Amino acid sequence: MTVPAVEAVDVWRTYELDGVSVSALRGVSLTIDQGEYVAVIGPSGSGKSTLMHLLGGLDRPSGGRLVIGGRDVTTLTAPELATLRNETIGFVFQAFHLLARTSAVDNVALPLVYRGVGARQRRERAAAMLGRVGLGHRLHHRPNQLSGGEQQRVAIARALVTEPAVLLADEPTGNLDSATGEAVLELLERLNAESGVALVMVTHDQEVAARAHRRIAVRDGLIRSDSLHDRPASDGSGVPATLDPAPSAEPRSASGSGPGHPPGGSGGATGATGRLPWEDAG
Amino acid sequence: MRLAEAWRVASDALRANRMRSLLTMLGVIIGVASVVILVAIGTGTKQQVEQQVEGLGSNLLLVVPGRIEVGNAPVVSPLDLSDADAVSRVVGDPGRVAVTVASGATARAGNRSDFTTVQGVLETTPSVFTRSLSRGRYLTGADVDTSRRVAVLGDSVARALFPDRDPLGQQVTLAGVRFRVIGVFAPLGQSLGVDRDDEVHVPVTAAQRLWGTQRIDGIAVKAPDRERIDELGDRIVAELSRRHPDTEFSAVTQRQILGVLGDILGVLTGVLAAIAGISLLVGGVGVSNIMLVSVRERTREIGLRKAVGARPRDIGVQFLLEAVLLTSVGGLTGMALGVGTALLVDAFSPIPAAITWWSLALAFGVSAAVGIVFGVVPAQRAGRLDPVVALRAE
Structure with missing residues (x-):
């Protein structure tokens, strides 16, 4: 067993809105191990986006301990956190977030710019990564010259070009039709299997979530269930793993909720067989 | 991020909005050109008058009633x-x-x-x-x-x-x-x-x-x-x-006339430069305005850059360079335009114009400084954007 990629202990995230404090996360504890394939599911307003931002180092917890890549996020300055994101996290967004006037290869090379990699090496590594996602023939196309699926694959290449420990995918198929979405999911799963990057996918789609080896259900700012794929899970409170689509009320009155529940499958050894460490691309 | 890289990103951004960049630069171009032209005319006039007074001979003494001072009515x-x-x-x-x-x-x-x-x-x-x-x-x-x-x-x-x-x-x-x-x-x-x-x-x-x-x-x-x-x-x-x-009588020498005329024409040149400087300032405000628009327009881009590892300073430098690039390219163009116009005025009109190095250095320095001064606020704003908020921006 190696060091966890991300470790959260009793993490809270509270926002101040017009003098009223709203807790989006109310004591979440979980561990993401290297090479895991995790789906985070929950209805809108459940706190799963907040959780994803925290796991990715885009945001800092209001309380609790959050360790990404072995570093405690709460002790880091903004520049240090940016460097941590660059080195440890890869993001894939629902809306792709590609730079419009920039070629595919330069989009993919962007994270390497902030790592201080020279222009030639950046392009070489970006081109190689685009080859791995099946876009070796689209290096100099701009996003508007690519299909939605191709754009998301460029975004995946950008997320992985830095060889991160964790790939965070926020509704990666949300803007794609089902066939294209299926191809993107297969790509993500293949890269997860091949390279050993932990894949954390936020989704509200049960079918997509069902493919992951581990499922974490978030609701009302708490983890309601955390289970391995082949074991249907429910937590002690009896909330079913299958979430109904009803919007959750703002749980401000539920102040009595404790500091999260003990994560059932924390650090679950999810079939790590055949996982390769990220190959040295130097 | 290396500086060369930041320059490339900044110039790419300016090229992407060619028309807007050009119009923004125009404010700086006009400001710098008018500083150069008006200072050249002021300096040229001063030099010409001084030459003519010197041509009177340094042992000339003019005796007139009244007192020779700026602002005194003739007697x-x-x-x-x-x-x-x-x-x-x-x-x-x-x-x-x-x-x-x-x-x-x-x-x-x-x-x-x-x-x-x-x-x-x-x-x-x-x-x-x-x-x-x-x-x-x-x-x-x-x-x-x-x-x-x-x-x-x-x-x-x-x-x-x-x-x-x-x-x-x-x-x-x-x-x-x-x-x-x-x-x-x-x-x-x-x-x-x-x-x-x-x-x-x-x-x-x-x-x-x-x-x-x-x-x-x-x-x-x-x-x-x-x-x-x-x-x-x-x-x-x-x-x-x-x-x-x-x-009362005054006996004035060439040196005194030169002194008085120099004072008058120096004030004239200063006033002209100040008027031109105001237009340069207005150009700078235009730069600031367009940079704020640019930051707002590219909020998502900023969020993405931050997500993939851009530090606040990287983003700030990128936008600051964009502003400095706008004003310095505008400044150089304005200088060329100003020098060209001043030479034409000198050659084809009775108004004398003399280019001075200090006016060129001043105009360019001020335009670059305007870029920094008016670029800092938008750049800081960009650098401090919360990546979570920025990524959600429409």
Whole structure:
């Protein structure tokens, strides 16, 4: 067993809105191990986006301990956190977030710019990564010259070009039709299997979530269930793993909720067989 | 992020919005160009005037009633020709003393006329002021003594009245009285837009009769000893004050005139530069405005860059460089435009213009500084954006 990629202990995230404090996360504890394939599911307003931002180092917890890549996020300055994101996290967004006037290869090379990699090496590594996602023939196309699926694959290449420990995918198929979405999911799963990057996918789609080896259900700012794929899970409170689509009320009155529940499958050894460490691309 | 990389990103961003970048730059271009042009005109004018005053000779002493200061109104002269004689005695050489009584008058010859300045003078004028003739002769002592109605024409007057004839020996009518042309001055050109060849010299006695006066406007002395010119001036002023106890007199030298004119023209140049500077400032505000728009427009891009590892400083530097690039490219273009226009103005108009290195350095420095000053706020705003919020922006 190696060091966890991300470790959260009793993490809270509270926002101040017009003098009223709203807790989006109310004591979440979980561990993401290297090479895991995790789906985070929950209805809108459940706190799963907040959780994803925290796991990715885009945001800092209001309380609790959050360790990404072995570093405690709460002790880091903004520049240090940016460097941590660059080195440890890869993001894939629902809306792709590609730079419009920039070629595919330069989009993919962007994270390497902030790592201080020279222009030639950046392009070489970006081109190689685009080859791995099946876009070796689209290096100099701009996003508007690519299909939605191709754009998301460029975004995946950008997320992985830095060889991160964790790939965070926020509704990666949300803007794609089902066939294209299926191809993107297969790509993500293949890269997860091949390279050993932990894949954390936020989704509200049960079918997509069902493919992951581990499922974490978030609701009302708490983890309601955390289970391995082949074991249907429910937590002690009896909330079913299958979430109904009803919007959750703002749980401000539920102040009595404790500091999260003990994560059932924390650090679950999810079939790590055949996982390769990220190959040295130097 | 390396600086070269940041430059590339900044110039790419400017190129992506070509029209907007160009219009924003235009404000800076106009500002810098106007600083360069107006300072060049101010400097050129100052240099020209100084050259002309220096051309008077450094031992020239002008004696006038009143006090020579900026803002003082001219004083009615109590001087007459006997005062000129008194000054001659102080100087010890009548050949070094010149007088003038001047007035505007219409000069006519045949059916042509020209409004010009008629100066009543002594025969000593060419040696005191170093004027030379192109044709004929100048006034003589006898002309002055006998109030002879003879005239020496400035080059412009001669051309206006006698465009196709030799003016020598011809009649001109000055303020209704006939004079005979005996000479024509060599041309002097213009100064401060005034034609210095637009004048007619007649004997001071004839001029006084023409206007029915005994007065003269002022006395000029060519000092024999440059070292003691101030002392000579004091003695002349003392003598004139004794003769006219109610009037104050001033004796001014070339150096003093240069000082006063330099002050006036320096203020003029400063005012012109300040006006131009305001337009540069307005250009800077335009840059700031467009940078804020750019930050807002590219909020998602900023969020993405931050997500993949851009530090706040990387984003700030990127936007700051964008602003500096806008203003420095605009500044260089404005400089080129300003220098070109100033050279054209100097070559093809009577307005003199002189390019000075300090005005170029100042204009460029200020435009680059404007970029930094007006780019800092938008850049800081971009750098401090919360990546979570920025990624959600529409």
